[in-house]
Amino acid sequence: STSSVLSTDKDKSAASKDSTPEGASKSLKDGAETPKQQLLDIIGNMKVEVSYRKKLQQLKSSESKKQVLNKLEGPDSEGSVPQGTTEDTQRGKPLNPELVKAASAVASSLPRNKKQTESELLAQLRRHEETTDKQKKGGTINIRNVISEMTVKRQTPAQRSGRISGRISLQLDEDGQRIRPERSSAQSIDSRRYFCFVHFQSLKVGKRLNIFTKTSTEPEHALKTVSSPTIWDLEFAKEVAAVTAQPPRNGFEEMIQWTKEGILWEFPIDNEVGMEDDAEFHEHIFLEKHLEGFPKEGPIRHFMELVICGLSKNPYLSVKQKVEHIEWFQKYFEEKKELLQEI
Amino acid sequence: MAAAALCWALRAARQVLPSPCPRQVRSYYVDWRMLRDVKRRKTAYEYADERLRINAIRKNSILPRELQEVADKEIAALPRDSCPVRIRNRCVLTSRPRGVKRRWRLSRIVFRHFADHAQMSGVQRAMW
DSSP states (O other): OHHHHHHHHHHHHTSOTTHHHHHHHHHHHHGGGSHHHHHHHHHHHSOOSSOHHHHHHHHHHHHHHHHHHHHHSTTHHHHHHHHHHHHHHHOSSOOOHHHHHHHHHHHHHSSSOHHHHHHHHHHHHHHHHHHHHHHHHTOOOGGGSSSOOOEEOOOOHHHHHHTHHHHHHHHHHHHHHHTTTTSSOHHHHHHHHHTTTEEOOOSSSSOOOOOSOOOOOOOOOOOOSSSSOOHHHHHHHHHHHHHHOOOOSSHHHHHHHHHHHTSSOOSSOOTTTTOOOOOOHHHHHOOGGGGGGSOSSSHHHHHHHHHHHHHHTOSSSOHHHHHHHHHHHHHHHHHTHHHHHHO | OHHHHHHHHHHHHOOOOSSOOSSOOOOSOSOHHHHHHHHHHHHHHHTHHHHHHHHHHHSOSSSOHHHHHHHHHHHHHSOGGGSGGGOOOOOTTTOOSSSEETTTTEEHHHHHHHHHTTOSTTOOOOOO
């Protein structure tokens, strides 16, 4: 049967804690078609703060531990059940009724001791709530002295399934340090697993580790005694440039050099390179306001109106050039004013 | 005055580049005729606007004739090299005044030389 297969798997993997989550995840994935799995999926997709698959895995791992313990301590297991229930009542903080219902549903779905699983789940939820409160209050946890700034990251089941590998690697890192002395206690395991998917909030905030000595950042001595560079400086700069300017190794470098010198255009070709006409179209076309210096009647006015008509149609000159054109004519006709008055 | 002109010509003839350049560089104009052509181009560029405006006054049926005659005299007073008619499109490499293709600014002999050595991009011997 599947349950026996599961139990044998658990026993085999009980020795190495690293593979338990892997085994659990694999077993979960293998049993995708069973109604149990479907129920688990439904529960997992429920919008609650804690994801239950993690709980199940923890539960199964703790169950494997418990099997080992149960072989040693036979009668104590039965005693732990009422203790668990009393613990539930003793804890001041009430759990979410939805969570309780979900926990009971999950416990009923599993093939193990239903009461025991339920109590375990509730206990874990309690611990979860406690640790979240602790984090919210800002209390540091003894295990995490070295890594001071960490926050718990809530994950949806979809995310979790995608990140199992990362989590396992993190577990390996952490377990390498601390697995040996603290193997038996389930709480430490849970808290460690719980802190599996943590992420660094920021690098600068928080308690300093005093690993590196802070270097005093002196202000740059930007004030130069000599304001303009001397001729020797220029010569030196030229020499340096001449030495560092190696001939191009390939065609690309040659093209780069040419582009810098201005021999080669920049691609994609911009038709308006070097031409910055910030004036609007009305400044190009309506040039009559520049004709104020001219007499209002006569051949000169007629002539200038023709000039303006031609300039308004000219797209190649800038507004400044057109204005200069008109001003030149103004100056010219002023010089010839005596001549014009004779006529 | 001759010395000044010579100095100016020498300065114009010698194109000293500020930075060392690994490519082949021509530091002199090919001959004096080319240099004169270069001078004419420069002055024509400087006086282009004035010539245009004075010609606009001259080639006119609106303004009085006296004004136009004055303009004639003015334009004749400008330096002779400032008129664009005196510019000759010489070959850039050999300064040949005749047989120069405008697109490449090269004389026919130089063009043929480079085209045969496959140094003209997109140019091929015609065969049909």
